[in-house]
Amino acid sequence: MVERYVAAKTVEEALEALSGGDATVVAGGTDVMPQSQAGRLKLGRTLVNIRRVAALSGLALTGDEINIGPLTTVADLNEHDLIRQHLPVLADAADKFASPQIRNMGTIGGNVCNASPAGDLLVPLLLLNAEVELRSSNGRRRMKLQDFFAGPGKSHKKPGELLTAILAPLPKAGFTARFEKFGTRPALDISTVSVGIAGVMAYGGLQEVRVAFGAVAPTPMRGPATEHALEGKKLDDAAIEAAAQAAMQEVKPISDVRATDWYRRELVHNLVRKVLQDVARG
Amino acid sequence: MAVIAKDSLIGRRIPKMDAPEKTAGKTRYVQDMKLPGQLVGMILRTDRVHARIKRIDTSRAQALPGVHAVLTAADIPQKPIGVNKDNPPLKGDKVRCIRDEIAAVAAESEEIAKAALKLIEVEYEDLPGLFDPTQAMQPGAPVIQEAKPNNIAMVFDYAHGDVGAGEAESDVVVEDEFYLHYVTHCCMGVSGVIADFEPTSGNLTIYSNTQVPFLHKREFSEVLGMDPGRIRIIQPPIGGGFGSKLDIYPFEPIAVYLAKATRRPVKLVFSREEEFIASPTRQPAIVKLRSGCKKDGTLTFRTVDILLDNGGYTSWGATIPFVMMQTFSSLYRVPHCLYHTKAVYTNNPYAGSFRGYGNLQATFAVEQQIDKMAEAIGMDNLAFRLKNAQAPGEVTGQGMVFKSCGFKECLTTAAERSGYVQKFSANAANRSKPSARKRGIGMASMLHVGGGAKIYPSDGCGTILKLDDFAHVTLITGASEIGQGSETVLSQLVCEELGLPMSAVTVVNNDTEITPWDVGVHASRTTFIAGNSAIGAARKAKEKILALASKVANLTPEQLDMRGGCIVRAEDGEVVMPLPKLLRSLHFSDKAELVMTTNYYEPPSVHQGKDFKGDVSATYAWATQVCEVEVDTDTGIVKLLKVTAAHDVGRVLNRLGLEGQIEGGIVMGQGYALSEDMVFKQGKLLNPAFRDYKLMTAPEVPEMDISFIESMDGEGPQGAKGVGEAPAICMAAAIANAIYNATGVRMTNLPFTPENVYRALKGAS
Incomplete structure (x- = not known):
């Protein structure tokens, strides 16, 4: 039962409220509210609304990285010039995200902290080598996003910590990234699987390859075997098929109400092939 | 004097009377x-x-x-x-x-x-639980209802002709088993x-x-x-009924x-x-169908054996065999038909009534076999359908009498407008090309009751009509408005008779203390039955009004008419007197009277006996729908691109309301075919939420080309037939035929979700 509601205006107020323990943070509420109403999430004694913490909103280019405030809504990501110009794959994922109503309310910080294996912004953020900044009353720390997730709905954020920034390094020249999401419907659907592939185009292939998958493992995952299969290879049919095979072997999907593990692997294979064929065509 | 020209509301685009409140959020539902x-x-x-x-x-x-x-x-x-x-x-x-x-x-x-x-x-x-209906009659199966130790809830048997003789004269016989799944109504309210x-x-x-x-x-x-x-x-x-x-x-x-x-x-x-x-579901079914034809395309027989999963209890879902048999026996001319259906108890949820009432299931099986037989004898499947299609004047083996029947016009209109024959051959020829995306086109047709259905001893509806001193009409009808637009179309029919604008009517239809009897909103019957009832009440009022006006105007009632809220001379429209003035002169006279009429309409149809024979509806609706799809063989996703629909509606009354019904029904049928699926495991529903129960949303709605065939039914209100259920019925069958046209793979099990389609394309089990 919620006994205390804190509408924090500053990060310090929010951290103060969190330091008492047994607290739930809410921003857009698009995950917290339905999950608590369905009984899947038990709200803590303190409900901390961070929606009005000005320091947690906004987007800025600082040095060679883009600092994304966790309160940035999915709709903002889709529309913001900095994202469109430097991180178009994130804008693309935001465009494929849920419905306009949810995009207007849901935040990138919420999508990260919710730690769903199917979180639609997480695969592109993994492709971008994003990091997260966590603050508590004891200080702050930075962590690679790929080290942040601990399991379905679980992260390494400690109870007293607040996500205060998402940081994405500016990609190199020639960097290209693709995100492909598959659900039953083209719109308003949770991902059955999602696939992201990025790298620097050179000599008819990809270098510094990054591959990530959603909804095929307990957490959003990088795909080192697929990356290895692709690194520096010319994107001919054989290389594409080898990468697609590597991908379907390294994912660890489960069977659930949305799909069987067999179908998820088939989709990973076919989507990786499709994305790579698309990259190869330029 | 002013002159008022003859005018008609029939065929116009008239917004629903409850739309202003609904769009403004002012409608007060039971929830409010x-x-x-x-x-x-x-x-x-x-x-x-x-x-x-x-x-x-x-x-x-x-x-x-x-x-x-x-x-x-x-x-x-x-x-x-x-x-x-x-x-x-x-x-x-x-x-x-x-x-x-x-x-x-x-x-x-x-x-x-x-x-x-x-x-x-x-x-x-x-x-011990029982979840598989095929196991329900096995020895030792758990007994669900003690009163029915064999687990059989209901049995329906029907026959005409001699299927053995029909099979003996067949050149081609096809046999399939179809599985149809659980879906639910998903009413907004x-x-x-x-x-x-x-x-x-x-x-x-x-x-x-x-x-x-x-x-x-x-x-x-x-x-x-x-x-x-x-x-x-x-x-x-x-907030939505759809039979639920x-x-x-x-x-x-x-x-x-x-x-x-x-x-x-x-x-x-x-x-x-x-x-x-x-809430209730659509009835899941296992349909075993065996059909035959001659080399020239003449249908010879049909044998049907259906198993329905009744669930733990019996609601209306168990009675859908009554409607299903009409499609098997009478959609096409079939000389011999044998039909058996059982509903068996299990520990699954029970099914209720749902728009189409078994006809989606029956049409799914029949229309796929039509394509199969046509292919087997090397005949174009449109020609095959036309050869066997019902025509006006036909009396079917089941005793249905097709007084008006636009079936062949539906077939040719939908085929021509979609370019069906050419696209069908072109797609089939393109199947083997390496592209991951395959195009397909498929057709299905349907027959459904269009003039009520006498499943109770009465299929009637009562109307009370009163006109006040200002010529405002209160239309009190037994027919309920459930979002289908009945208030609007009934008002329109009354206004047409009385020469009044739509604004002259208020409808009262929601209180059993006030309204006269009606059997209910089902069987696509309201426009037809309640419409005829309302027209009758309006004609009685008109008769009374013109009788009085004839005395005032010194003309016979036949020489008078009602137009634009006035009594006019019929031949030239010259205004004799405004209607309110006439009504007041009647009310405030020595013989003080009000114009109030009542009418009860009972359609000329037959309550069938145990043999299920007889003309159960006053008329029948027909439709052909052509679906064009793109199948992505990488994912199994089937995208519905376009639907070309031709519906025999008798006559268009409210064009706007009619289009709304057809469009909504198409999308409902699309969801049934492609995405909606209640997933059960050991009797437990795994997806009781819109996140994982996938309704179609706006971006998936296909392009639609809708034509209306006006067969002008002799018994229908202004010639119209009921069409509420019709548009949902053909979709799954037409999409199945389109997937076959695209890929060469015949899908006999619903739903065509991406994984199911992908699995079928891979030949995996």
Whole structure:
């Protein structure tokens, strides 16, 4: 039962409220509210609304990285010039995200902290080598996003910590990234699987390859075997098929109400092939 | 004097009369209502699929402050409800499916009611479950309903001709087994009721979402053991029906028992999750169909064996064989037909009535085999259909008489407008090309009742019409508005007769104390039956008005007409007198009279006997729908690109309302075919939410080309037929045929979700 509601205006107020323990943070509420109403999430004694913490909103280019405030809504990501110009794959994922109503309310910080294996912004953020900044009353720390997730709905954020920034390094020249999401419907659907592939185009292939998958493992995952299969290879049919095979072997999907593990692997294979064929065509 | 030219409202685009309130958010649904002193009712449902109830202890819930009543089966009379009277509102001995009601509370608030449910202790002894209908009749199968030890809930048998003789003269015989899955209505407005019982007078008022108020009243009187004269049913506007509100369900008498126990009004409204778990479904079916034809394309016979999964109890879903047999016996000219259907009890949820009422299932099987047979004899499947299609004047083996029949026009119109024949060959030729995306086109047609369906001894509807001193009309009809636009079309028909604008009518249609009898909203009957009833009442009023006007104008009634709110001379439209003035002169005269008329319309149709033969509807609706799809062989996703529909509607009354019905039905049929699926595991629903129960959304709605064939039915109101269910019926069949055209893979099992299609394309099991 919620006994205390804190509408924090500053990060310090929010951290103060969190330091008492047994607290739930809410921003857009698009995950917290339905999950608590369905009984899947038990709200803590303190409900901390961070929606009005000005320091947690906004987007800025600082040095060679883009600092994304966790309160940035999915709709903002889709529309913001900095994202469109430097991180178009994130804008693309935001465009494929849920419905306009949810995009207007849901935040990138919420999508990260919710730690769903199917979180639609997480695969592109993994492709971008994003990091997260966590603050508590004891200080702050930075962590690679790929080290942040601990399991379905679980992260390494400690109870007293607040996500205060998402940081994405500016990609190199020639960097290209693709995100492909598959659900039953083209719109308003949770991902059955999602696939992201990025790298620097050179000599008819990809270098510094990054591959990530959603909804095929307990957490959003990088795909080192697929990356290895692709690194520096010319994107001919054989290389594409080898990468697609590597991908379907390294994912660890489960069977659930949305799909069987067999179908998820088939989709990973076919989507990786499709994305790579698309990259190869330029 | 002014002159008013003859004008007509028929065929116009008339916005629905309830649209302004609905779009402004002002419509007050049962969810919005609050009666003074109202309590919240809530139901405890079992989490077991098949178990004996050993003990229920409600003492802790009773003791919770704010709880006014806790009821179990021990507290109420054991009067089962439903088509087979096999469903006690509260289960006392055992539970048979996951939705079963075992206790109910009435409390001051939702929070208290929820807390009280958690305090109820139930002890069970689990029984072996039965989830596969094919196992229901095996020796040793668990018995679900003790009164039916063989687990058979209902059996339907029908025959005409001699299928053995038909098979002997066949050149080609095809045989398939089709599986049709569970879906549910997904009404925007969840189920809800308010029961208000006054103990001193014994009066019970029920605010109900029902589609069948008068049958409901009778059901309530039986289950409650009450004088029906004390029961009043008021129907607030409802957020969707689609057949789901055709039966009485346990939550309704439960609300009444709670109201009686507490002497307070009790409101019981489902959560969305509860709506998924505890409302009726479309009937799942296993259809074994064997058909034959000659080399020249003449159909020879059809043998049908269907198994329906009845679930734990019997609602209207079990009676769909009645409609299914019409498609097997009479959509095409079939000289020999043998039909057998069984509904068997299982521990799965039970099915109710759902738009189309079995016809989606039957059409799915019939129209796929039509394509298969045409291919087997090397005949173009449109020509094959035309060769066997019904025509006006035909009397079918089942005794249906097709007085008007636009079937062939539907076929040719849909085919020509979609370029069907050319695209079908081109797609088939492109199948083997390496592209991942394959195009397909498929066709299906349907026959459905269009002039009511006499499944009760009466299929009638009453109307009361009154005109006030200002010529405002109050149309009091037994026919309920459930979003289908009946208020608007009935008003339109009355205004057409009386020469009045639409603004001159108010409709009263939601209170059994006021409205005359109607059998209910089902079988696509309201426009036809209630329309004819309303026209009759309007004609009686017109007769009375013109009789009086003839004295004033010194002309015969035949020389007069009503136009633009005036009495006019029929030949040139010259105004004789404004209608309000005439009505006042009648009212305030020595012979003081009002214009009030009543009319009862009973269609000229037949209540079939046990052999299911006879002309059950006053007319029949026809349609052909052509679906164009793109199949992505990498993912199995089937994108519906375009639907070309041609519907024999008799005559277009309200073009806007008609288009809305057709478009909505197409999307409902699309969801049935492509995405909607209730996933059950051991009787438990795994996806009771819109996140994982996928309704079609706006971006998936295909391009539509809709044509209306006006066959001008002789009995129809202004020539019209009922079409409410028609547009949903062909879709799954047409999409299945389109997938085959695209890929060469025949999909006999619904739904065509991406994984199911992908699996079929891969040939994997």
